[in-house]
Amino acid sequence: MRAVVIEQYGVLPVVQEVPQPEPAPGGVVLKVEATGLCRSDWHGWMGHDPDIVLPHVPGHELAGTIAAVGPGVQGWQVGDRVTTPFICACGVCEQCREGNHQVCPNQLQPGFNYWGSFAEYVALPYASVNLVRLPLELDFDTAAGLGCRFATSFRAVRQVGRVAADENVVIFGCGGVGLSAVMIAAALGARVIAVDTNPEALKLARSYGAADTLQASLETVDEIRDLTGGGAHVTMDALGSNDIVQQALLALRPRGRHLQVGLLPSGVQLDVGRLIGQELQWLGSHGMPAHAYPEMLNLVATGNLKPADLITRxxxxxxxxxxxxxxxxxxxxxxTIINP
Structure with missing residues (x-):
């Protein structure tokens, strides 16, 4: 099969012919119909993920059709249209038994722990726990975008951040994660403010439901405080930046909630005194388990959420x-969606 292969960190990868994967016991192999290009893939290419072993094939947002089924798999067959969370949980550990598949200590992530979906085929483990059947009306490009950025944002905004109608929500960073969060928070009835350096990204944010957009600057915190009458109820770092974290925490009103979704490979400095004195909440959010997909898919089916609109390339x-x-x-x- 053809695949994008990383042979050295930070050096341009190339498309090569490599062996097609075989399904493991309990797993399947998918023919990749669509896969997303995500900043997490860039972090992996740069060597920021200790789980990656070179040579390596990245890619973790995907949708496709089952091409092969491993021993012990029940309920799935060749030709089924599926997607999966980027976190493939084991299904049997304590966290999985409690439904917290997104923090499974035995998790395997395509494109990180093993070869991913920047290829014509990809293997997926623990099929009974992690496969999500796609409605016939949901196209593969849209489904691929759900697996990491959209699903991650959905869980962060709705389930972890508990965003409610009429709250002021500020999204820092309007890439795929941030724009997904803008759309989801707006659909929940929140007043959304989007912050980015890219005017085109801010234009998209407004079209997806942002009430206000701000070009990132040294005055951003003051502008947010003016727009919200004293500070946001919820802020979200959708990019992963120490500078953004500082602004996001300063932009919160007392007892506000900060959502950290963007990765911070270089670490972050926190004003713990402010966290304590203002009773702020720092909330990490990491993906979304397969069993939580139905609510999101129902909102997509009814038109309340339109993830297809996020695809720009x-x-x-x-x-x-x-x-x-x-x-x-x-x-x-x-x-950005890749069609192998």
Missing amino acids: TITLEQTPAALAALSTTTPAGV
Whole structure:
């Protein structure tokens, strides 16, 4: 099969012919119909993830059709249209038994723990726990975008952040995660303020439901306080930046909630005194388990959420290495989907 192969961190990967994967016991192999290009893939390419072993195939947002079924798999067959969370949980540990698959200590992540979906085929473990059947009306490009950015934002905003109608919610960073969060928070009835350096991203944010947009600057915190009458109820770092974290915490009103979704490979400094004195909440959110997908898929089916609108570019496998490298200097507006 054809796949994008990383042979050295930070060096442009190439498309190569590599062996097609075989399904493990309890797992399946998918023919990849669509896969998303995500900043997490860039972190992996740069060597920020200790689980990656070179040579490596990235890619963790995906949708496709089952091409092969491993021993012990029940309820799934070749040809089924499916997607999966980027966190493939074991299904049997304490956290999984309690429904917290997104923090399973035995989790396997395609594109990180093993070869991922920037390829024509990808293996998925623990099929009974992690596969999500796709409605016939949901196309593969849209479904691929759900697996990481949209699902992550849905759980962060609705389930972890508990965003409610009429709350002031500030989203820092309007890439795929941030724009998904804008759309979801607006659909919940919140007043959304989007912050980014990219005017095109801010234009998209407004079209997805942001009431206000702010070009990131040294005055951002003051502007947020003016717009919200004293500070946001909820802030979210959708990019992963120490500077953003500082602004987000300063922009909160007392007893506000901060959602950290963007990765922080270089760490972060926190004003713990402010966290305590203002009774602020720092809330981490990491993906969403397969069993939580039905609520999100129902809202997509009814038109309350329109993740297809987030897709701004589709590219080929051959165009993927350059698009991955471009994330070193810019974050493109919207979601990029790869069609292998």
